[in-house]
Amino acid sequence: AQTVTQSQPEMSVQEAETVTLSCTYDTSESNYYLFWYKQPPSRQMILVIRQEAYKQQNATENRFSVNFQKAAKSFSLKISDSQLGDTAMYFCAFMKSGNFNKFYFGSGTKLNVKP
């Protein structure tokens, strides 16, 4: 079974600074996908960034980037130039390649961006 662990229940960052959210996972699979989703307060979950395990290059989407360490089974999210709108719960998720029916989510990290 796949497990996803987010060890930081809550984090704070000052506006315009950089913050890194941690995620580790456990799997015996070699081909899989990893995701970060953002869930703002009382709003729906939206995709932030996606990483294919077979790609060595770390994914980047504007101010969001990941540090994917396959051997260490680590998938951290870096948010640069934090904005007040980044305040949300962030969930790391794992999906086995070829098993397109099930995400395994971590328990989430609540990020507070302070003015």
Add this chain to the structure above:
Amino acid sequence: DTGVSQDPRHKITKRGQNVTFRCDPISEHNRLYWYRQTLGQGPEFLTYFQNEAQLEKSRLLSDRFSAERPKGSFSTLEIQRTEQGDSAMYLCASSLVSVTDTQYFGPGTRLTVL
């Protein structure tokens, strides 16, 4: 693209009552998923459909739960004889069959069982 919609957004019911939730996926998406999210936790997979076929159900989906997607478009999730432990956010997501199969989530239905 209007996104995934869910109805109702909130439901309060008494223990023992039946409730039904609806999910309308993104129009061209052929996969639809249901998740349950309790406070302080990430979503947990319940079941998924490809078109109208229900292809997998989690052990979390007890006999009191049933899901349908009759015409491969919208889906309903029914909970019979609700229990207080059913109180949670029920999330729906949809995706288009592709290499990455990224799931897009709806706003959820928050169920409170008194």
